[in-house]
Amino acid sequence: MTSSPALPPSAEPEWVAHAIWWRAYPLGFVGAVPEPEHGPVRAEEHRLRRLVPWLDHVIELGASGIALGPIFASSTHGYDTTDHRRIDPRLGDEADFDELIREAHARGLRVQLDGVFNHVGRAHPLVAEGSALLRRGEDGRPVPFEGHDALLELDHDHPATRELVVDVMRHWLDRGADAWRLDAAYRVPSAFWAAVLAEVRSTHPDAWFEAELIHGDYAAFVRESTVDTVTQYELWKAIRSSIEERNLWELTWTLGRHDALLAEFAPATFVGNHDVTRIASAITDPRHRAHATVLLAMLGGTPTVYAGDEWGFQAVKEERAGGDDAIRPEFPSGGPADLVGADGTVLRLHQELLSLRRRHPWLHRATTGEPRALANEHLEIDLAADGQRLTVVLNLQDEAVPRPQGELLAADDATRGARDGVAGHGWAVVG
Structure with missing residues (x-):
C-alpha cells in the first residue's frame, strides 16, 4: 500500500460537530437473533428494510445519523464475521443496504x-484456508479473541490484513x-x-472513525492511531x-478528565448501547433517570442514543x-406507532433536550x-466554549436547591413550577 499523511486527531470532519447518533443493533432489531420460534430467517425476507420506517422517528427524536451494529455475513451475533463484503443473509442483500442508505440520506441522516x-x-474462509492473516500462538494455532473460541x-x-481492512472500508464508503x-x-x-486510516482518508476524507476503547489512555490512543474519537x-x-x-463527587472527578480529552478530541458519549444494561435499569430510582439524559444531551462530545432508551426501555x-x-430486542416492523410499552414522557424529554443541544x-x-x-x-456546573455558556443543575436530594440566575431553558415539571429553586430530585438547564 502507498502511504498518505495522517490527519491530526483534532481534524474530524466538519459535519461531526452537529452529529447526534441513534444506535441500533440490526440483527436483534429486525428479529433475526435470537432465532425466531417459527424457524430460521430467510434471506428473501429482506429484513434490513425494516429500519426504513424508523428513519422519520430518528429525525423527530433530534438525531442526525443512524449507527448500525454488525450487518455483514456472520454465523450468530454479527461479531463472528464470515464475509466483510456481503450483507448478512438474515438481513437481506446489497440492494436492501442501498435502499436503506438512499432513504437515510434523503432525510439528511448519516450512516x-x-x-x-x-x-x-x-466459519470465515480464512480459517479453512489456514491463512497467514490469522494471528497464531506458539503452538501454531489461531489465537482466540479474549477466550472466545468462535472468534479468531x-x-x-x-x-x-491492512489491505483487507482498507478494501472493506472503501467498499462500503463507496456504497x-x-x-x-x-x-x-x-x-x-x-x-x-494509523496506516489503514491514512489510506482510507486519502480517498474518503469526510469519513469519521470511532474506536471502541473500554479502558486505557484515551488521548494517547487517539494521537497514535489517528482515529477521530473513542467510546x-x-x-x-x-x-x-x-x-x-x-x-456526584465521582461524576465531577470524571468530568475533569473528560475536559482534558475535549482539549484534544470530542469523545463519543453515551449512557446505553448494545453491550450494557439499560440506563433505566441501572438507575433504580425513576426520579433520577432524567438526570442521565440531561448529561448525555448537554456534555461535550458526540452523543449517541441507544434505540429504546428514548422510551425508557428496561x-x-x-x-x-x-x-x-x-x-x-426486536422492534415492530411498521415503525414507532406499533411499539408496545413505550414511555412517551421519556421520549418527549429526549426530544426537548436534543433540540436544545x-x-x-x-x-x-x-x-x-x-x-x-x-x-x-447536588451538582451545579457550567458548560462553556467559544464564549458561550449554559449552566446545568442536578439535584438528587429531597430538598430544593438554589437555581442560578438566567433563563430557564429546560427543567423537570416541579422546577418549572417553582419560583427560583430546583426542586427535590429535579434538574435544570439555565442560559
Whole structure:
C-alpha cells in the first residue's frame, strides 16, 4: 500500500460537530437473533428494510445519523464475521443496504457501520484456508479473541490484513456509508489503525472513525492511531454509578478528565448501547433517570442514543449464553406507532433536550471546569466554549436547591413550577 499523511486527531470532519447518533443493533432489531420460534430467517425476507420506517422517528427524536451494529455475513451475533463484503443473509442483500442508505440520506441522516476488524468467525474462509492473516500462538494455532473460541484474531502485522481492512472500508464508503465504528479497537496496534486510516482518508476524507476503547489512555490512543474519537466508557460508568449511588463527587472527578480529552478530541458519549444494561435499569430510582439524559444531551462530545432508551426501555445484561438478548430486542416492523410499552414522557424529554443541544452546537466541545456547587446529591456546573455558556443543575436530594440566575431553558415539571429553586430530585438547564 502507498502511504498518505495522517490527519491530526483534532481534524474530524466538519459535519461531526452537529452529529447526534441513534444506535441500533440490526440483527436483534429486525428479529433475526435470537432465532425466531417459527424457524430460521430467510434471506428473501429482506429484513434490513425494516429500519426504513424508523428513519422519520430518528429525525423527530433530534438525531442526525443512524449507527448500525454488525450487518455483514456472520454465523450468530454479527461479531463472528464470515464475509466483510456481503450483507448478512438474515438481513437481506446489497440492494436492501442501498435502499436503506438512499432513504437515510434523503432525510439528511448519516450512516455509521460497525467494522469488526480485530477478529473473524471460525466459519470465515480464512480459517479453512489456514491463512497467514490469522494471528497464531506458539503452538501454531489461531489465537482466540479474549477466550472466545468462535472468534479468531487477525494478524495485524501482516500487510495483507491492512489491505483487507482498507478494501472493506472503501467498499462500503463507496456504497454510501459515512462513518465506521471500529469494534475491539483496543486489541489492535495503534500503528495498524494509523496506516489503514491514512489510506482510507486519502480517498474518503469526510469519513469519521470511532474506536471502541473500554479502558486505557484515551488521548494517547487517539494521537497514535489517528482515529477521530473513542467510546467514552469512563464517563458512561461515572454517570450511572454517581447518580445511582448519589455520589456526584465521582461524576465531577470524571468530568475533569473528560475536559482534558475535549482539549484534544470530542469523545463519543453515551449512557446505553448494545453491550450494557439499560440506563433505566441501572438507575433504580425513576426520579433520577432524567438526570442521565440531561448529561448525555448537554456534555461535550458526540452523543449517541441507544434505540429504546428514548422510551425508557428496561433490560439487564447477563453474563451467560443469550445474556445480551434482553438488551437487543426486536422492534415492530411498521415503525414507532406499533411499539408496545413505550414511555412517551421519556421520549418527549429526549426530544426537548436534543433540540436544545442542536440550538447550541458549540456544546460539542464544551468543558465544565470547576463546579459552581458540589455535594453528594447536588451538582451545579457550567458548560462553556467559544464564549458561550449554559449552566446545568442536578439535584438528587429531597430538598430544593438554589437555581442560578438566567433563563430557564429546560427543567423537570416541579422546577418549572417553582419560583427560583430546583426542586427535590429535579434538574435544570439555565442560559
